[in-house]
Amino acid sequence: MDERVPRISSMQKGRITKYQPCPQIHLPDRQWPSRTITTAPTWCSVDLRDGNQALAIPMGIDEKLAMFQLLVQLGFKEIEVGFPSASQIEFDFIRRLIEENHIPEDVTIQVLVQAREELIRRTFESLHGAHRAIVHLYNSTSPLQRRVVFGLDKPEIIAIATRGTQLVKELLPTLPGTEVTFEYSPESFSLTEIEFSLEICEAVVDVWQPTPEHKIILNLPATVEISTPNVHADQIEWFCRHLRNRETAIISLHTHNDRGTGVAATELGLLAGADRVEGTLFGNGERTGNVDIVTLALNMYTQGVDPFLDFSEIDAVRAVYEKCTRLEVPIRQPYAGELVFTAFSGSHQDAINKGMAAQDPEPGALWQIPYLPIDPKDLGRSYEAIIRINSQSGKGGVAYVLESEYGYQLPKAMRIEFGKIINRLADETGEEILNRQILETFEHEYLKPRGPFQILSFRTVQEVDLLNHETVECVARVSHEGQIHELRARGNGPIDAFTRALNQTKLVQFTVRSYSEHALSQGAEARAAAYIEIQNDKGESYFGAATETNIELTSIKALVSAVNRSVRATRKETDSTYDKISV
Missing domain, CATH: 3.30.160.270 (Alpha-isopropylmalate synthase LeuA, regulatory domain)
Incomplete structure (x- = not known):
């Protein structure tokens, strides 16, 4: 037996008693399965706070500024810029944004704060001079947090939320000239009894007194993803249908990715009635990450929905992100990964090559290329990397490289002959064959005089x-x-x-x-x-x-x-x- 494989498994077998399934929501007349996403939600980037706190080396002020400017360029109108009461660097960064006029008129900054008096007051100090701001208040509500962390019962947890809300309301006059929107999150919404989530949110709404013209944001975070996406959608639809004065609230999603289905859960949550999404570029966040807004937005784009975010230079976005976060976007990350528009398989290459030849060249024509759900050019990517060659490749891929890169239009039968030559080369090297090597092989085999x-x-x-x-x-x-x-x-x-x-x-x-x-x-x-x-x-x-x-x-x-x-x-x-x- 391989010594690296444990000899005794610690996983339970048969009937699993250590874990239990997430409770289902009784919603026999659920509506979300028959709906379609037709408009983009309000996007709020939390890269500078939720994403930043998940970094082994958090961003410094200059890096946060570069990230903020990138988010503005991409089209984000709401950006969570920090937790100003948590540290001096967070506070100083927000002051720099305001004092150096880095915040465009149409962009709202968001600040996060726990429902504690001293933290709320410090948060308001950071916002002096801002044109508009979202004050995002939260406290934990799940049974486990109530029992293990706080030792408090439901009324006491509600009291924390309503006292914090009341203090935020009382401090509004200290920010003259600032348009303040209030956001409340029952942290661990996904783990909280759905009826209690509704109860505490309505208690907060009663204190804040929102109107259809000045709405409250009720953020329902899947702080830990513990259910299949359909259960999350049921939670959101149940909440939206039972919330009093729904027209006075913006329902926001903040989905994590513990089960690897954060994108799907968010999409179904939008179908269920949510209006807003908080997430990060490329899904950076605690544990397995926050929901990936790049993937969400471009998923909508491929369905004919304008996401109102501009990823037409995706490589440049990735470069800034990687420099600021010191993280690497995986090569198979949807849309942005180095290899997501690359085919090695021979049958895939052949289909792509034929699809490219048949594609209507008119701007705005329906995109119909096998294996490519989005036009790489829409993201600033070039076609040259779509087909790359290794031992799994076929004649179509080799022919595509020769034609698209070097102009050689090989006859169909010759593609088979030369494809075998390249496959033999790939077998000999055991490596990917670069475009330059394909050209050199073609020249060596056909164009350079060799023979009697x-x-x-x-x-x-x-x-x-x-x-x-x-x-x-x-x-x-x-x-x-x-x-x-x-x-x-x-x-x-x-x-x-x-x-x-x-x-x-x-x-x-x-x-x-x-x-x-x-x-x-x-x-x-x-x-x-x-x-x-x-x-x-x-x-x-x-x-x-x-x-x-x-x-x-x-x-x-x-x-x-x-x-x-x-x-x-x-x-x-x-x-x-x-x-x-x-x-």
């Missing part, structure tokens, strides 16, 4: 007989293993004539099966690419390729390339491609 035949000179003369039939005579000098041969033959075109001339030497016997060409560039000195497939006297097919400014010479060089590849294969001169290219 070398074309030294070539010219053609067109002739017309008495019946007005056009023929072409080719005159060529060819080197075969160092010996010079003067060749001359007639055909219906340059390729046919040169094929007849080579076959007359008896040095090689073949027929031409296919030919294609295309321009590689524009202008007077435009280069062309030609591809020729031949079949040798053993019935085996081989491709050749060449590039030149003279299309006639290009086709002849492509023919020589194919002949040389056929001869080398017959002689089993199958050297390692890996040894011929830079790695």
